[in-house]
Structure formats: structure tokens, C-alpha cells
Amino acid sequence: MDKKANNHYLNLKHYYGIPHCHTNYSTGKSSPSEAIEYSKKNNLDYIFITDHNNYLEDKTFYKNKVLSKWLSLEKIIKGSHKKNKEIIIIRGFEVTTVYGCDINLINSRSFFTGELSNYKSLLLWLILAKESIGGFNHPNKKILSLSYSEELNNYLRYVEVGNGLYPNKYKRYDNIYFSLLDRGWKIGAINSQDNHKLNY
Numbered sequence: 001m002d003k004k005a006n007n008h009y010l011n012l013k014h015y016y017g018i019p020h021c022h023t024n025y026s027t028g029k030s031s032p033s034e035a036i037e038y039s040k041k042n043n044l045d046y047i048f049i050t051d052h053n054n055y056l057e058d059k060t061f062y063k064n065k066v067l068s069k070w071l072s073l074e075k076i077i078k079g080s081h082k083k084n085k086e087i088i089i090i091r092g093f094e095v096t097t098v099y100g101c102d103i104n105l106i107n108s109r110s111f112f113t114g115e116l117s118n119y120k121s122l123l124l125w126l127i128l129a130k131e132s133i134g135g136f137n138h139p140n141k142k143i144l145s146l147s148y149s150e151e152l153n154n155y156l157r158y159v160e161v162g163n164g165l166y167p168n169k170y171k172r173y174d175n176i177y178f179s180l181l182d183r184g185w186k187i188g189a190i191n192s193q194d195n196h197k198l199n200y
Contacts, residue, residue, distance in 0.1 A: 015045040015046060016043075016044060016045050017039075017045045017046035017047055017048075017087075017088070018039070018044060018046075018047050018048065018193055018195065018200055019046075019048045019050075019104075019106075019158075019190050019192055020048060020050050020094070020104055020137060020160070020163075020190075020192035020193070020194050020195075021035065021049060021050065021192075021193065021194065021195035021200060022049075022050070022051050022052070022094075022194070022195060022196050023035050023049060023051055025049075025051045025055060025056065025060070025072075025073060026051035026052035026054075026055040026056075027051075027052060027196060028051070028196045028197070029196060029198060030197070030198040032049055032073055032076050032077075033076055033080075034198060035049060035198070035200050036076070036077075036080050036087070036089055038198055038199075038200045039087060039089075039200045040084060040086075040087055044087060044200065045086075045087065045088065046087060046088040046089070046090065047087065047088075047089055047200060048090045048091075048092050048104070048106050049073065049089065049090070049091055049092065050092040050094045050104045050106065051069070051073075051093060051094065052093070052094050052095075052096075053093040053094065053095045053111050053112060053113050053114075054113050055069060056068060056069045056070040056073075056093060056111055056113070057069075057070070057113060060072050062075055062076070063075075070091075070093075070111055073091050074091060077089045077090075077091055090107055091106070091107075092104055092105055092106030092107065092108070092134075093105055093108075093111045095112070095114075095115070095116050096115045096116065097115065097116040097117070098115065098117045099119070099142060099143050099145070099146045100139055100140040100141065100143040100144075100145070100146075101136045101137055101138065101139035101140070101142075102136075102138065103116065103122070103136060103137065103156070104134050104135055104137055105126075105132050105133075106132065107131055107132050107133060108132035109129070110129065112125060119146065119149065119152055122152070123149070123151055123152050123155070126152075126155040132155065133155050133156070134155060134156050134157070135156055135157055135158035135159055135187065135188075136156065136158070136159040136160065136180075136187075137160050137163065137192070138160055138171065139159060139160070139173055139180075141176065143180070144176070144179055144183070148183050148184035148185055153184075153185055153187070156187065157187055157188060158187050158188040158189065158190045159173065159176070159177050159180060159185075159187050159188075159189060159190070160173060160189075160190055160191070160192050161173050161174050161177045161189040161190070161191060162190075162191035162192065163191075163192050163193075163194050164194060165193050165195075165199065177189055
């Protein structure tokens with residue numbers, strides 16, 4: 001490797017964080033604010049809060065106002081970014097599918113409810129959402145029946161190869177990941193804790 005190329009790799013920045021977690025806005029135990037504070041104390045560079053989509057229409061209190069959990073989370077994140085710009089907090093949501101996996105969608109201005117049973121509907125939503133991307137969570141073999149779609153692959157960019165908190169409940173999906181690559185999917189691999197407790 002020549003000196004120029006070597007310097008390029010030395011200048012790369014590495015970010016440590018959690019790309020898939022839950023709060024008490026859906027099935028988690030801690031509030032979004034507690035999750036963010038805990039992440040800051042543990043020196044995470046980023047956290048993606050991806051609560052289950054079917055809970056996000058529910059109402060909650062934010063500073064004496066009644067808002068949907070989706071809008072409340074947006075305000076909590078904005079307030080946190082004003083106080084501390086060192087941690088990146090991204091709002092997203094997790095949707096159940098009939099394809100042997102759940103899907104996380106992040107960086108969107110809106111969300112949808114219900115189970116995903118038609119990937120063409122998802123593709124239309126992603127096109128309209130413009131800046132949202134996502135990936136496959138805790139996939140099982142059924143996902144291999146999902147035909148490769150170049151259009152969908154423009155938005156779904158990763159798959160979990162690990163899910164859970166080692167040495168506690170922890171699952172690996174390496175073989176499914178490689179099978180998806182063999183079928184044409186151009187996706188990265190991530191490891192997620194899928195946190196539900198205050199342990200971000």
C-alpha cells in the first residue's frame with residue numbers, strides 16, 4: 001500500500017453507537033430522554049431510536065402539551081441537540097413485515113402504521129419520503145423469498161448480522177446475510193443491541 005493510500009485510512013473516523021433500540025414510547029422500559037442521557041454518559045457517538053410504528057400515533061405529554069409520540073420524540077431530539085451536539089440522535093421506526101424480518105426506517109419526517117405485506121407499497125413510501133433509509137432486522141430464512149429489487153435496495157442498505165446483548169440473549173444471522181448478497185442485495189452488515197432496557 002502506498003503512503004497516500006495509507007494516510008487516507010489513518011484519517012478515517014470511527015463512530016460507536018446503537019442503530020436499533022426502543023423506549024417506553026413502544027415496548028422499551030426507559031423514556032426517550034433517559035435513553036439519550038444514558039447514551040451520552042456512555043460516550044456513544046450516535047443512537048437511533050426506532051420504536052414500533054403502531055405505538056407512535058398514541059398521545060403523550062410534552063411540556064404540558066398533548067402530542068403524538070412521533071412529534072414528541074422529534075421535539076425531545078431537537079432539544080437534546082441544542083444542549084449537546086456531540087451525540088447524533090436520529091428518529092426512526094420499526095415495522096413488522098410478512099417477509100421474515102422487521103424493517104427499521106430512519107431519518108424520515110413521517111411514519112406509517114400496520115404490518116408491511118407488500119414491498120411495492122414500501123418502495124412508494126420511501127420514494128415519497130425521499131431522505132429515509134433502512135435495513136432488515138433479525139431476519140429468518142423466510143426473507144430469502146423476497147426477490148431482489150434494485151429500486152428497493154436504493155433505500156434498504158443494511159441487515160443485522162447480530163441482534164442482542166452478548167453474553168445474554170444474542171443471535172447471529174451471518175448465513176442469511178451472505179445468502180442475501182448471493183441473491184444480489186448490496187447491503188452492509190450491522191450489529192444491534194435492540195435495547196429494551198436502560199442499557200444503551
